[in-house]
Amino acid sequence: MSHGKIREDKTCLNCGHQVEERFCPNCGQENIESRHPFYFLFTHFIEDFTHYDGQFWGTLKNLLIKPGALTCIYLEGKRQKYVPPVKLYIFVSFITFFSFALFPMANVNLDDEKDDKSPSETHFFDKMKSSEVKKIIDSIKTKPILTREDSVSINALSALSDSSKTGGLKKALKMDKKIDTDITYNGYKTRKSYDSAVAKNPSFLDFIQIPVAHKFYELKESGVTKAEILKNLLEKSFHNLPKALFIYLPLFAFFLWIFHNKKKWWYFDHGIFTLHYFSFLLLNILFVFLLVNLTNIVNVGAINTLLYLIITFLILYSIAYFFIAHRRVYHAHGVVSFIIGVLLFTINFFAFTFLIVGLALVSFMMIH
Known part of the structure; x- marks a missing residue:
């Protein structure tokens, strides 16, 4: 809830109706002063996302420790108490990838190293x-x-x-070496010899292979080192990851739709489950990411062991979370829910792996 000062004038600035209390009964706009101190921009931003009255924290609590609870509540029509699924996913995505941008993405140092580290x-x-x-x-x-x-x-x-x-x-x-001249792509050392072979024996996968091969020869000729290629590949993949996750949302919901009763469950229902589950996954990834970075700072054996145990628990919990949430939302029998859950998990694993491979190819093509 906003803490702006209520206007003495009871006429709504938006629609002109009389406002007896804080909110206009006709359009819902809050009847507060329209001019504020500069810091109001920041406090208003935080309130809008976290719902300072407790809506955000209640949503976060249920999302993390009660698998499937938010989806059940939302589908029952009780939607005022918690943050809407789309808004929750967007906010969690923003926080997660903003945190990734603030800290190093990987532990492996590919730059020049000194012996006296x-x-x-x-x-x-x-x-x-x-x-x-x-x-x-x-x-x-x-x-x-x-x-x-x-x-x-x-x-x-x-x-x-x-x-x-x-x-x-x-x-x-x-990693500090350039791509060797003896390294080939499909057995061809130069772009000219590769193009000549492709012209003689075309394939239906040429639309993928030819651009990748040309990029390989381009990097080879430009003298790029292996470290530079890997570093660029990680950076490009990282920047494309939010797009990949967003693209995969409807596909994940589609697989849920296939395995459940079409009359009882609409595609919309599966979409709500997907948004909540992906929001949880992003938060879990964020926690693991921060803990891994913390292990690189803390050099105390006992504390590091505890951190690694927590990381292991979070990884296992992210898998168990899906099965618990699936059973709670779809009300299936324990064995049936488990079998469907395993099938969904397997299908999504291969589908997402395929998407990651595609992401890696796109990232490789963007290296320059």
């Missing part, structure tokens, strides 16, 4: 002690028969152990 600049892979890696290698070697996968694991862990001694992940992956 301070403890605060030590990254995740640097924190792994070589002795711990050797213990894992030794445990694998104790097997009576080593498989091909065991050999690959030993080589990978050995490389990781060596990289922690010599300067980290960057040196292990040679």
